[in-house]
Amino acid sequence: MKLMLKEAINSVDYHELVDLHEDLEKGGVATKQLIKDAILAKEKELGKLCHVCQSELDPNSTHNYTLLLGPEGLRRKASFCALDCLKYFLSDMEQRQEQLKKKLVINPEMKDG
Numbered sequence: 425m426k427l428m429l430k431e432a433i434n435s436v437d438y439h440e441l442v443d444l445h446e447d448l449e450k451g452g453v454a455t456k457q458l459i460k461d462a463i464l465a466k467e468k469e470l471g472k473l474c475h476v477c478q479s480e481l482d483p484n485s486t487h488n489y490t491l492l493l494g495p496e497g498l499r500r501k502a503s504f505c506a507l508d509c510l511k512y513f514l515s516d517m518e519q520r521q522e523q524l525k526k527k528l529v530i531n532p533e534m535k536d537g
């Protein structure tokens with residue numbers, strides 16, 4: 425079962441919430457580490473499936489590819505079972521950016537907001 429952040433926070437024990445709030449007041453070092461660890465664990469899990477066709481990746485295969493996307497600190501990882509899936513992903517991304525550019529040309533005010 426996947427919980428949204430609000431649901432997850434609502435299901436946390438009162439004392440844990442007070443500790444969490446205290447940590448956030450002090451800069452959130454423990455909370456940041458907790459979230460970082462959870463992201464790494466999820467990425468490890470996501471890295472086991474092809475981003476495009478969802479087939480299971482063989483960790484020993486030399487036909488797997490992994491892309492790191494996004495800016496430093498907000499990197500996302502996407503793995504692919506073969507060159508075909510990687511190409512599909514890239515061309516899909518290219519098409520989406522082209523469509524976005526077209527929308528920006530039609531509605532130039534969208535650029536700012």
Ligand SMILES: [Zn+2]
Nearest residue numbers: 474477505509
């Ligand atoms: Zn694939």
